[in-house]
Amino acid sequence: MPRLTPADAxxxxxxxVGDPSTPAAAANALLAELPFPSRPTRRLLRSVLLRRLGxxxxxxxxxxxxxxxxxxxxxAPAIAAAHLAVAAFLAASAPDFDAAAGALFAxxxxxxxxxxxxxxxxxxxxxxAVAVADQFEAAVGNAFSQxxxxxxxxxxxxxxxxxxxxxxxxxxxxxxxxxxxxAERIVxxxxxxxxxxxxxxxxxxxxxxxxEERAREILSRLEEPTSNVNPISTPEVHKVLDALKSSCAxxxxxxxxxLPAAKAAADEVLAAxxxxxxxxxxxxxxxQAASCSAAAGPSALNNQGEASRxxxxxxxxxxNSTARTFQWEDSLDPEGSRSQSHIPHLPSPRxxxxxxxxxxxxxxxxxxxxxxxxxxxxxxxxxVDQFGxxxxxxxxxxxxxxxxGRTAVDLKDKWxxxxx
DNA sequence: TATTGGGCTAACT
DNA sequence: AGTTAGCCCAATA
Numbered sequence: 114m115p116r117l118t119p120a121d122a123x124x125x126x127x128x129x130v131g132d133p134s135t136p137a138a139a140a141n142a143l144l145a146e147l148p149f150p151s152r153p154t155r156r157l158l159r160s161v162l163l164r165r166l167g168x169x170x171x172x173x174x175x176x177x178x179x180x181x182x183x184x185x186x187x188x189a190p191a192i193a194a195a196h197l198a199v200a201a202f203l204a205a206s207a208p209d210f211d212a213a214a215g216a217l218f219a220x221x222x223x224x225x226x227x228x229x230x231x232x233x234x235x236x237x238x239x240x241x242a243v244a245v246a247d248q249f250e251a252a253v254g255n256a257f258s259q260x261x262x263x264x265x266x267x268x269x270x271x272x273x274x275x276x277x278x279x280x281x282x283x284x285x286x287x288x289x290x291x292x293x294x295x296a297e298r299i300v301x302x303x304x305x306x307x308x309x310x311x312x313x314x315x316x317x318x319x320x321x322x323x324x325e326e327r328a329r330e331i332l333s334r335l336e337e338p339t340s341n342v343n344p345i346s347t348p349e350v351h352k353v354l355d356a357l358k359s360s361c362a363x364x365x366x367x368x369x370x371x372l373p374a375a376k377a378a379a380d381e382v383l384a385a386x387x388x389x390x391x392x393x394x395x396x397x398x399x400x401q402a403a404s405c406s407a408a409a410g411p412s413a414l415n416n417q418g419e420a421s422r423x424x425x426x427x428x429x430x431x432x433n434s435t436a437r438t439f440q441w442e443d444s445l446d447p448e449g450s451r452s453q454s455h456i457p458h459l460p461s462p463r464x465x466x467x468x469x470x471x472x473x474x475x476x477x478x479x480x481x482x483x484x485x486x487x488x489x490x491x492x493x494x495x496x497v498d499q500f501g502x503x504x505x506x507x508x509x510x511x512x513x514x515x516x517x518g519r520t521a522v523d524l525k526d527k528w529x530x531x532x533x
Numbered sequence: 534t535a536t537t538g539g540g541c542t543a544a545c546t
Numbered sequence: 547a548g549t550t551a552g553c554c555c556a557a558t559a
Binding site: 479480481482483484485520522523526527530533 | 550551552553554555
């Protein structure tokens with residue numbers, strides 16, 4: 114067995130840690146075991162930050178993580194709201210408001226001030242954020258303003274909700290792993306061009322990776338343009354070719370595809386290494402590969418024509434749209450929820466100056482229904498086994514990386530549905 | 534505050 | 547029109 118090279122370790126970490134359905138315990142064990150790449154992929158870097166944020170969503174450390182996340186390319190729009198909510202909560206909930214608000218929002222060097230003011234990170238800079246920073250700055254030494262700001266921003270749950278919304282959006286947009294991209298090139302939709310450019314010796318390797326059935330499919334598509342002009346393409350030749358193809362197909366239908374079994378074996382090895390059993394079966398892994406990126410992963414080829422694939426892809430759409438559902442319902446526009454409901458917006462300065470009491474009028478908007486993934490269902494089953502069917506909160510907090518955006522009531526409702 | 538059962542609604546068949 | 551999954555609400559302990 115060859116030694117694991119740093120490049121291999123990087124591929125594995127990129128693929129597994131970057132997969133949102135990989136449980137925290139498994140991701141952490143892998144991160145502890147394998148050398149962390151000196152030049153990690155963006156996906157790996159992002160997923161490590163997201164996992165850190167998920168385990169500690171509202172704290173000074175979380176503010177650091179948010180600022181790091183904002184500096185990565187194309188952060189989710191929700192990051193501005195999450196960053197502002199965490200910073201404002203830290204100031205509003207501090208025992209010493211003046212000290213905390215000053216350290217965070219005072220010009221020019223407050224931690225949050227530097228991030229949201231001109232020259233800060235573009236993902237965090239906005240007039241709204243600056244307005245809030247101004248309010249906190251101005252409230253230093255002003256007891257009345259402080260009490261107003263405490264009412265507006267002092268709720269940990271609200272700040273955490275903003276962070277959770279960000280996590281959902283970020284995980285949904287994390288994109289395919291390097292392995293998935295490579296697999297897509299070799300066996301996915303882009304395979305024909307890759308194979309066309311490859312020499313015979315390289316194609317032989319591709320055949321091993323793709324499996325014979327898929328390899329024949331790709332090669333047949335590759336040969337199509339030339340076979341049309343083949344001078345010996347006669348009806349007799351076609352007859353023989355068809356006979357060959359069908360006998361070949363018979364042969365292959367009798368031989369089991371080794372890939373799913375290999376995946377299952379790999380999962381077992383992984384599970385055995387975890388303190389906590391992580392027995393995701395091969396089918397689950399397939400689902401995850403499809404749901405963590407729009408590109409067909411290496412395993413997609415084993416499931417071609419499977420009807421459920423469509424369901425998985427549509428749930429991916431749900432996931433995305435949910436990721437952009439913001440519950441910051443302070444819009445003064447009575448029709449604001451119609452067309453731009455997916456565009457995050459921060460509380461306007463104007464809105465922030467009214468009494469917190471008026472917030473009571475705001476009715477929370479219904480969350481968009483998001484289909485439960487098979488990983489969530491499986492985790493719920495195990496949770497009920499472990500904690501019983503009336504400890505939803507326990508199940509939830511022991512699986513924060515799986516139940517992203519779910520509440521204890523959601524778990525209860527899902528269980529009720531599963532028991533029907 | 535967590536759990537619970539009834540009720541609502543969008544998305545299906 | 548009927549069914550279902552996911553979510554919300556309000557009562558309860």
